[in-house]
Amino acid sequence: xxxxxxxxxxxxxxxxxxxxxxxxxxVMSSMLFLRSLxxxxxxxxxxxxxxxxxxxxxxxDTASLLPPAFFIAALVALGRMARDxxxxxxxxxGLGPVRIYRSLLLLALxxxxxxxxxxxxxxxxxxxxxQLIEDSQGDQAAKVSGLQAGRFYQQxxxxxxxxxxxxxxxxxxxxxxxxxxxxDPPRVVLGESAMYQESxxxxxxxxVLERGSRFDGAAGSAEYGIADFSRYTYYLSDDGNxxxxxxxxxxxxxxxxxxxxxxxDRAEIGHRLSAxxxxxxxxxxxxxxxxxxxxxxxGGRMFLAFLAYFAFFNLQRLAVSWMEAGVxxxxxxxxxxxxxxxxxxxxxxxxxxxxxxxxxRWPSRRGIRGAGGGLDG
Numbered sequence: 001x002x003x004x005x006x007x008x009x010x011x012x013x014x015x016x017x018x019x020x021x022x023x024x025x026x027v028m029s030s031m032l033f034l035r036s037l038x039x040x041x042x043x044x045x046x047x048x049x050x051x052x053x054x055x056x057x058x059x060x061d062t063a064s065l066l067p068p069a070f071f072i073a074a075l076v077a078l079g080r081m082a083r084d085x086x087x088x089x090x091x092x093x094g095l096g097p098v099r100i101y102r103s104l105l106l107l108a109l110x111x112x113x114x115x116x117x118x119x120x121x122x123x124x125x126x127x128x129x130x131q132l133i134e135d136s137q138g139d140q141a142a143k144v145s146g147l148q149a150g151r152f153y154q155q156x157x158x159x160x161x162x163x164x165x166x167x168x169x170x171x172x173x174x175x176x177x178x179x180x181x182x183x184d185p186p187r188v189v190l191g192e193s194a195m196y197q198e199s200x201x202x203x204x205x206x207x208v209l210e211r212g213s214r215f216d217g218a219a220g221s222a223e224y225g226i227a228d229f230s231r232y233t234y235y236l237s238d239d240g241n242x243x244x245x246x247x248x249x250x251x252x253x254x255x256x257x258x259x260x261x262x263x264x265d266r267a268e269i270g271h272r273l274s275a276x277x278x279x280x281x282x283x284x285x286x287x288x289x290x291x292x293x294x295x296x297x298x299g300g301r302m303f304l305a306f307l308a309y310f311a312f313f314n315l316q317r318l319a320v321s322w323m324e325a326g327v328x329x330x331x332x333x334x335x336x337x338x339x340x341x342x343x344x345x346x347x348x349x350x351x352x353x354x355x356x357x358x359x360x361r362w363p364s365r366r367g368i369r370g371a372g373g374g375l376d377g
Contacts, residue, residue, distance in 0.1 A: 005095060009103035012081065017073035017107075024065045025058070032057045045133075053133055060126035063118035067278045068309065070111055074104060074286035075305060082290055097287050108283045116276035120254045123272065128251035162207070164194065171195065176209055178234060185217035185224075189234060207234045263330060267323040270334025274316050281338040282312070288349045301349070308345050315341070 036054050039045040045053060078100075081087050090100070153162040159181045164173035176194040180187045191209030209232045217224040249257075249268050257265045289305040315337035322328045328336070 005090070005099070006103045006106055009077075009100065010107050013073050013077040013104070013107055016077045017069055020073050020076075021065065021069045024069055025062075028061060028065065029054070029058055032061075049133055053130065056126045056130050056133075059118075060123050060130065063115055063123050063275045066111060066115045066118070067275055067282055068313070070108065070279055071282040071286060071309065074283065075289060078286060078290040087290070100287055101283070104283045104286065105280075108279050112276040112279045115279060116273075119272045119275045124251055124253050131251050176207070176212070178207065178209075180234075185221075188215040189213075189232065190215075191232065205235070208232070209234060263326065264324045266330065267320045267334055270323065271316070271320045274319075274335060274338070277335055278312070278316075278338055281342055284342050285345055288346060304345065304348060308341055312338070312341050 033054055036045060036050055036057070040047050040050055078087070087100075090096075150165065151163070154160065161177075161179040163177040164175060166174035168174060173194045173196075174192065176189075176191040178189040178191075180189070189209060189212065191212030193211065194207050194209040197206050197208055209229075211230055212228070212232060214227045214229065214232065215225070216227075249264060252265075252268075254269065254272060257269050260266065285305070285308055289301050289308070316334075319328070319334045319337045323330070323332075323334055
């Protein structure tokens with residue numbers, strides 16, 4: 001059973017962790033909600049799927065919030081205890097860093113298991129459901145794909161120009177202008193209305209115009225041609241980013257990735273394991289980065305904690321991309337950056353570190369005896 005000290009440390013860190021986690025969840029939910037509203041505004045997502053789409057995004061990204069919330073909570077709670085001289089009292093009672101590590105691990109272990117469940121099971125599930133929603137929305141004829149009325153859009157270095165004066169409630173453009181300079185002679189297409197189409201299966205993209213005219217050639221030349229149409233499909237070039245025909249690796253179940261010889265699949269597994277394993281690595285960093293005494297200047301340690309925090313999560317992305325590209329050898333895996341940062345922080349804090357302060361500078365017995373003998377004399 002956890003001792004009184006363990007329960008006290010767990011309660012202090014858990015209270016801060018809950019507060020930080022709620023704050024991060026509110027910030028993340030607000031950002032995702034605004035992005036989802038933007039997708040609804042441009043027609044890439046229907047309003048009836050907004051809440052479901054938002055919930056799946058929150059479920060997908062929760063695993064990435066647990067490690068930083070735990071790290072910040074440990075730093076804040078231990079920093080408060082250091083300012084109130086509680087860590088010095090623990091130290092005087094023989095409760096050194098190893099004892100505090102034990103209390104941290106009692107919280108880190110269940111939190112790591114929870115994070116593993118989110119990262120290995122719920123995250124790919126949510127990613128797969130998000131992809132299904134995006135694919136289903138991609139087949140709708142009213143999808144606008146980011147195009148807005150009253151703005152000029154150009155593709156292929158300005159060879160294609162698109163403009164529409166209005167976007168009605170039915171997600172149809174009004175008074176559409178398209179100029180195509182990819183061919184000789186150039187072409188201008190005008191239409192009273194138009195809609196954007198994109199097939200999730202083939203990735204084919206097109207603008208379907210209704211009741212308009214097409215002008216081929218340069219105005220004033222002998223080869224200038226004009227043609228009217230009731231319906232005209234203008235196909236756009238493939239940008240190579242079609243959703244259909246590919247399946248996001250992040251949406252594949254973990255059971256399908258285990259045992260794969262592909263570097264990309266192994267990098268994806270390492271990416272999913274980085275969150276639960278990272279909790280233990282961050283727990284190792286929390287205590288050395290905490291000042292023991294309120295008289296110590298904690299600016300340097302806080303700055304180092306700031307650098308370690310951002311390096312930890314930025315190197316995670318680099319480690320995954322480097323393994324996929326073959327920059328790092330396959331035997332290194334993806335989690336090497338965590339051990340690297342832990343060793344680097346401990347090396348920076350080695351002089352006068354928290355561990356070194358376990359050896360209190362008491363006067364030696366010989367010195368006490370000498371002092372006592374002098375007093376007796």
